[in-house]
Amino acid sequence: xxxxxxxxxxxxxxxxxxxxxxxxxxxxxxxxxxxxxxxxxxxxxxxxxxxxxxxxxxxxxxxxxxxxxxxxxxxxxxxxxxxxxxxxxxxxxxxxxxxxxxxxxxxxxxxxxxxxxxxxxxxxxxxxxxxxxxxxxxxxxxxxxxxxxxxxxxxxxxxxxxxxxxxxxxxxxxxxxxxxxxxxxxxxxxxxxxxxxxxxxxxxxxxxxxxxxxxxxxxxxxxxxxxxxxxxxxxxxxxxxxxxxxxxxxxxxxxxxxxxxxxxxxxxxxxxxxxxxxxxxxxxxxxxxxxxxxxxxxxxxxxxxxxxxxxxxxxxxxxxxxxxxxxxxxxxxxxxxxxxxxxxxxxxxxxxxxxxxxxxxxxxxxxxxxxxxxxxxxxxxxxxxxxxxxxxxxxxxxxxxxxxxxxxxxxxxxxxxxxxxxxxxxxxxxxx
Numbered sequence: 001x002x003x004x005x006x007x008x009x010x011x012x013x014x015x016x017x018x019x020x021x022x023x024x025x026x027x028x029x030x031x032x033x034x035x036x037x038x039x040x041x042x043x044x045x046x047x048x049x050x051x052x053x054x055x056x057x058x059x060x061x062x063x064x065x066x067x068x069x070x071x072x073x074x075x076x077x078x079x080x081x082x083x084x085x086x087x088x089x090x091x092x093x094x095x096x097x098x099x100x101x102x103x104x105x106x107x108x109x110x111x112x113x114x115x116x117x118x119x120x121x122x123x124x125x126x127x128x129x130x131x132x133x134x135x136x137x138x139x140x141x142x143x144x145x146x147x148x149x150x151x152x153x154x155x156x157x158x159x160x161x162x163x164x165x166x167x168x169x170x171x172x173x174x175x176x177x178x179x180x181x182x183x184x185x186x187x188x189x190x191x192x193x194x195x196x197x198x199x200x201x202x203x204x205x206x207x208x209x210x211x212x213x214x215x216x217x218x219x220x221x222x223x224x225x226x227x228x229x230x231x232x233x234x235x236x237x238x239x240x241x242x243x244x245x246x247x248x249x250x251x252x253x254x255x256x257x258x259x260x261x262x263x264x265x266x267x268x269x270x271x272x273x274x275x276x277x278x279x280x281x282x283x284x285x286x287x288x289x290x291x292x293x294x295x296x297x298x299x300x301x302x303x304x305x306x307x308x309x310x311x312x313x314x315x316x317x318x319x320x321x322x323x324x325x326x327x328x329x330x331x332x333x334x335x336x337x338x339x340x341x342x343x344x345x346x347x348x349x350x351x352x353x354x355x356x357x358x359x360x361x362x363x364x365x366x367x368x369x370x371x372x373x374x375x376x377x378x379x380x381x382x383x384x385x386x387x388x389x390x391x392x393x394x395x396x397x398x399x400x401x402x403x404x405x406x407x408x409x410x411x412x413x414x415x416x417x418x419x420x421x422x423x424x425x426x427x428x429x430x431x432x
Contacts, residue, residue: 006034007112010044010074014062015052017225018191019080019102021142023050024135025128026079026108033109044074046112051080054158056330059086063093070094077111079104081161085333102161103147127172131180137382139187139407141180145173145209146192150200151228154269154340155298157332162193167202174212181218186379186407187392188213188222195224196231207238214246219409221379223396226254230271233280240287251288252396254323255280256296260315261308264301267340274315281319290370292396294323299356300349301329302340309352313359322367324360328353361419368417371397375413375427380404391424399424 009030013023026048031037041047047069051062062082069076076097078090083099090097098111105128127144134140148163177188190210192198198206206224213222224239232255243249255277259265262273284291297312316324328349331338378391378399389401391412398421404410412424 006036007045008038008043009035009046009048009112010038010041011048011050012041012065013050014058014065015050015054015080016191017142017189018144018193019050019052020134021128021132021144021189021191022080022103022105023048024132024142025105025130026050028128028130028132029106029108030112033112035112041069041074042072044072046075046077047072048077048079048108051078051082053080053082053085053161053332055327056332059089063089066090066097067093070097075112077108079108081158084161085157103144127168127176131176131183131185133180133183133185134189137187139185139379139381140189141177141183141185141187142189142191143173143177143180144168144191145195145198145206149193149228150197150231151194151271152269154267154336155301155329155332157335158193160334165194165197165201167197167199167204169202170199170204170209170212173209174216177213178216181216181220184407186220186381188220189225190222191225194226194228194231196227196235200231205235207235207242210239210242210249214242214248219379221248221250221392221394223250223252224254226256228270229255229257229277229280233272233276236280236283240284243288247394250292250392250396251290251394252292252294253284254294256325257312257315258296258298259301259304259308260297260312261304264304264308267303267337268298268301269336274311278315278318285319290395292322293319294325295319295321296325296327297356298327298329299352300344302337302344303342304329304344313356316356316359317363320363320367321360322364324356326353326356326360365417365419368419368422371414371422372417373414375411377409378412378424380406380408380410382406397422401426 011027013020038044053059076094078097079100080102087099132142146167148165150165257277260274378393380389380391382390384390389404391399400421400423404426411427413427414422414424416423
């Protein structure tokens with residue numbers, strides 16, 4: 001990129017997998033544009049903060065970090081969702097901060113001081129030019145397939161930042177995924193605000209996209225990102241058929257229920273009822289009893305009674321989810337629920353969150369015990385901080401191993417478990 005001066009940058013990412021991928025894309029662009037990444041914000045010419053605003057506690061962390069960065073001599077660029085959702089709060093923390101939209105791609109160069117980048121600017125990129133890999137998992141590539149969603153959930157502020165659904169062309173996603181595999185990816189994380197809606201704006205669907213991706217030669221696994229149950233129902237049968245045909249799709253689904261109460265779901269504008277959700281989970285479990293199922297719940301939504309909360313607990317116990325992300329409701333800018341009456345006191349939200357966490361921990365321990373004695377193959381993806389190896393099997397189960405090499409596919413025997421993972425013994429290498 002021209003002969004611009006070299007500059008030092010510091011990048012901080014917050015938020016979801018898709019946001020992490022967009023941050024990694026920014027890193028690659030800056031590194032190829034005279035940028036040198038430094039490990040301290042105090043050494044940087046420019047600090048890029050890739051923000052998240054999905055929940056109030058997350059926003060608070062981002063704002064605190066922005067304020068800390070304002071004490072440095074660097075130029076501050078804030079991208080991600082927060083600049084559109086709460087720009088005034090950012091400006092209060094750092095009046096000189098430069099605010100940009102999310103998914104900025106090469107347009108980041110427009111905001112880096114022009115004397116550093118030789119004045120070169122670009123239009124916003126839809127897909128990164130170079131496949132994005134997770135920083136702590138060199139074998140895992142993030143594959144964004146869309147921006148925005150079709151929902152109007154009353155508690156959500158991300159819709160304001162990301163907008164309505166815009167699916168990336170299937171051929172572009174295919175080529176991007178192929179490049180990632182050629183560069184050594186063993187996992188492809190298919191991400192969007194709602195992967196189940198992929199293609200509703202361009203005449204295709206998620207199953208067609210996945211089928212196309214499976215034409216890529218190589219030993220890799222595909223993880224499907226979050227799906228709104230309303231739209232997941234429409235594609236579930238062919239999706240499960242595809243999983244049965246090709247084990248390169250992880251037996252993993254993320255289906256946020258948010259509440260077990262139809263009354264609360266209606267207030268949230270989730271557009272499904274708990275009976276249809278339970279039937280969806282029943283269908284999945286009947287086809288894949290060991291499927292790893294993840295869900296999200298919000299406790300303390302305005303007007304949530306003790307009975308509503310009990311219905312949520314019943315839903316979690318009935319469906320025995322392997323992963324449950326629990327959030328305490330908080331008002332978010334531009335969300336309709338800000339104006340709802342009957343807000344739940346913080347102490348009650350805290351009690352409900354703790355109660356669910358204890359229930360979920362018990363379920364997870366039981367579910368993981370069922371894996372003891374299982375034998376099958378898994379891919380070693382990284383080294384843990386304790387020096388062990390971290391692998392996953394086709395059901396997306398994390399397995400801790402005492403040996404093996406990163407990137408190797410091995411046959412393992414599960415010998416014990418904790419609440420959050422399995423412990424395995426390597427039997428032998430297991431070529432795909």
